Amino acid sequence: MAIRDIENKPKVNILETIIPKILFLFALISILTTVGIVFILLFETLSFFREVSFIDFITDPKWTPLFIPKHFGVLPLLSGTLIVTFIASLIAIPIGLGSAIYLSEYAPDRVRAIIKPILEILAGIPTIVYGYFALTFVTPVLRFIFPDMDIFNALSAGIVVGIMIIPMISSLSEDAMLAVPNSIRAAAYGLGSTKFEVATKVIVPAALSGIVSSFVLALSRAIGETMIVTIAAGGTPKLTLNPLESIQTMTAYIVQVSLGDTPQGSIEYKTIFAVGMSLFVLTLIMNLIAQYITKKYREEYQ
């Protein structure tokens, strides 16, 4: 071994200097990805704003770039995205947090060993399958309750987007709660607390930064979700608060345009990059907020 290594010395030295450089180039790809995203979005978005004023984009209450008269107000798409995200959070936050508390504070190891993999499967279901489920199962069930509801509607899509992000909230919040040291639990039990009191008055406050950041991350995922809303929420951009109506989200609009035959360089083509840019900025801000919360408000235990 030793003799062989000495014989190989020159080759070994070359490897020792060249490998880190190659690996560094690989690492640069991720930087290039970010640069690429920003550059592509910015380039087309700037060219979009040469034809449409930014004020119109953020104040015009109509979004009809594919018809005449053309309007380029992003508000209807934004309200569509926000209404779906709001419904999703009503479903996912209580259920995700409840299940995280159960898994971290109540569940015996045996039960955890069964339920965790099931939640992992739920997290791995492709969004196209959730979209199918929303349109062919949830919508008919909801129309039974609200007979006047549109076939495509924000409620069904919002509920299913909520179901999609439950595992994310549940597992990230559970991680945060499990990180609270057992000595703190034991102290609270020693004072005679019930499990519920330990969970809600000690563990959840101690893990709050992780829990809140899991909410923010999950909502950012809901904002960027595409297939469920494309299939189930409809294609009619509308400034409405009624969840029973057909709406259109930012992501669904981008899909609608790319399914059609839109020539490169046309204003319709540029709109998808302007909408994509808005989406990118919105989710980036939320992800940064989540990271900030985890960093700034983390309770440190020794």
Next chain:
Amino acid sequence: MIRHNGNIKDIEKRRKKNMFYFSLFLFATLFGVITLAVLLVDVFIKGIPWLDWQFLNSFPSRFPERAGIKSAFYGTLWMLGLTAPIAFILGVGTALYLNEYAGDTKLKQILQININNLAGVPSIVYGLLGLGVFVRGFALGRSLIAGSLTMVLLILPIIVVASQEALKSVPSSQRNASYALGATKWQTIRRVVIPAALPNILTGTILALSRAIGETAPLIMIGALTFVAFVPGSPMDSFTVLPIQIFNWTSRPQEDFQYIAAAGIIVLLVVLLSMNGLAIYLRNKYQNKY
């Protein structure tokens, strides 16, 4: 914070409250399980009657009874084959650089923050990137390779983070033992660190790939076709994949296509479950405990 009160009634009230919330939390947990069951049963009931050899071995058609999934299935296999090696090499390489070579510098911090942020970028934005860079910029057109490269960028952050976790779990005692025997840094990484971390790296990579298999939106952006009546023969060919085909069937008005879509979903889920099964098998079989 917790009131001390010897009153028996009060204790009973607290116990009841505890039991009430216990059932509520349990129900929240079971909600996910029940939803998964309902979803699977719904899809299987609708799809199983349509799932036969004719379906697996036919190309798409305007007529539901003749429609099949062959081109989409082969498209997915092609994409898996092109995406896996590139994403694996780039992802593991990046993780090795960050964990083993990069000092605690500003540059490393920037790389790390950048990767964390990329993991949160919506997949449809990657589609816009692929459209701008691969389809138009590199003039690859609406080809398999353009789709696969887009998928590589999409799953790269997942593979990097998983590989970093795997590398971190190799204890420094193992590295030090290798150095003590006179091994160089790269020899230690290649012969000690990578073999020890490989099962977890592979698990992470397979899970990331199964994410790529299920993605629809970015491939719609780069223009994967919805009607492909041939099996792709080279990376430059146009293509379709399972989720795109399912989307196409789901959005048709005729009811029969809803059942065809369900049959397609069963095929997709079987592919995904076998990949996840492989990942779990690797994790359990080769897991090193230090």
